[in-house]
Amino acid sequence: MQLQLISIVLILHCMEYTNCQHHGSRHRLHKQGSGVSSQGCQGGCQTCSVYNGCLTCKPKLFIHFIHDGMRQIGVCLASCPNGFYGTRSPDRNDCIKCGSECDSCFNRNFCLRCRAGSYLHKGKCMESCPDGLMPSDTKKECVPACPADCDSCQNSDTCTRCAPGHFLLHGQCHHVCPDEFEPNDSMECIPTVHCEVGEWSEWGPCSRSGKTCGFKWGEETRTRKVLQNPSPMGSPCPATSETRECLVKRRRCKPKGQRRGEKKKRFNLQEKENAESRRERKREREKETINLEDSESRNKTEHRRRRDQSRDAGTV
Incomplete structure (x- = not known):
């Protein structure tokens, strides 16, 4: 009997609790839904509330x-932000969060870009790449190992x-350097210089x-300068001088003794002209001196004459 009474009390208490919970839920729903409107919504909202922003x-x-905080605010977007992917349904379109290792994704199980420290491989983000692949820090993906004939590489496309x-050219390895390139000591292909x-x-x-007289036929020469020396495999330099036949002026070459005599004669003649020039300058200086002395003498004579005239006039 006592056991039955306890059961009845528990049932009544439970019913009362359930009613209270139901009433509280309706109160919260009413509070959350307060202000729901389809008028004046902005930013692509169809319905919205003051408390929760966009609802649809x-x-x-x-x-x-x-x-x-404890509140979530809805916004309407043309596409989902990084870290989320979009799902569509007849009722509404949602942005769903990607997996924790994804920076962007196609869906929850297929990543498009990984967060720092992980590399993408077949839609999955991995801390280390599978065998036969290597991580690419530029692409943030697992890429094939170095190309064939590479000893080291930057990625699957670029050898270092x-x-x-083999010879390196623009990140690729060659058995023989291409046309217009040649190998250097560092096993690289460099441009050929002509x-x-x-x-x-x-x-x-x-x-x-060496003589310009006495013969009918002679030679004349012209030259040109090298502006750019070639590299080992470049085109060699052409001739920088060339000679052709020419006609020498028809005149008799004088003997060496005669040439020395003529040279001495010209020297003596020049010395004679120089001596005559010096004598002429000396005569000019002497003439100037005489003229200066005559002028001074005339000035003195004139001065005495005027003084005598002045004295005579005073006596009278």
Whole structure:
């Protein structure tokens, strides 16, 4: 009997508790739904509330919830932000959070980009890549190992050092350097440099055995400068001088003794002219001195004459 009474009390208490819970839930729903409206909503909202922002979105837009403490605020977006992917249904379109290792994703099970420290491989984010693959810090993906003939590489497309017997060019390894390239000591292909020369000079004087007289036929020469020396495999430099036959002026070459005599004669003649010039300058200086003395003498004579005239006038 006592056991039955206890059971009845528990049932009544439970019913009362249930009613209270139901009443509280309805009160909270009423409070949360307060202010629900379809008028004046902005940012793509179809319905909204003052407390929770967007509640439903216009067609084709995704609803995304931002947490503000215990409250979540809805916003309507044309596409979901990083770390979320979009799902569509007849009722509404939602932004769903990606897995913790994904920076962006196609769905919960397929990542498109990984967070720092992980590398993407077949939609999964991994801390280390499977065998035969290597991590790419630029792509943040697991990529194939170095290309063939590479000793080391930056990624699956770019070598930094080639295997022995190969030459590096623009991140690729070659058995033989391509046209217009040649290998250097560092096993790299560098551009081939060809020789460059300047323009020809004018033809020199026509002479034979160093003489410009006494013969009918002689030679004249012209030259040009090298502007760019070639690399080992570059085109060599062409000739930088060339000679052709020419006609020497028809005049008799004078003997050496005669040439020395003529040279001495010219020297003596020059010395004679210089001596005559010195004598002429000396005569000019003497003439100037005489003229100066005559002028001073005339001035003195005139001064005495005027003084005598003045004295005579005073006596009278």
